Amino acid sequence: MAIKRNKRFHAEIPTSSLSDIMFFLFLFFLIISTLANPNVIKLTLPKAKSNETTNKDHISLSVTEDKIYYINKVQVPFEQLEQTLNDMTTAANDKVVVVRVPADNKVQDLVDLMQMGVKLKLNFVIATTK
Incomplete structure (x- = not known):
């Protein structure tokens, strides 16, 4: 006497964990994309x-x-x-200026310097410490 099974085996792929992973990846890329383009003055840094x-x-x-x-x-x-900045950058043929401003100074002092750099088409790099 041959007994047959009524239920056949069906292959299934569990996808419940994939939706959680996709949600976390979406949050990660959303946070990273907002940090990549903050609203600050753009500085062109030299390649090193x-x-x-x-x-x-x-x-x-x-x-x-x-x-x-x-x-x-x-x-x-x-x-x-x-x-003087215009004369020195033309004589040295170097458009990169390293700016050293103390941390106690106002932001407006730095913005005034940056506006000079934009007017003269210079690349300013702000020097910092570790």
């Missing part, structure tokens, strides 16, 4: 093999807490800063 140093000496613009401006360790008044 490491993110701590540059491969050559660029023009240095330093600002003290008393708003005294130095270009390559030479004091320059603010009124002559734009013309």
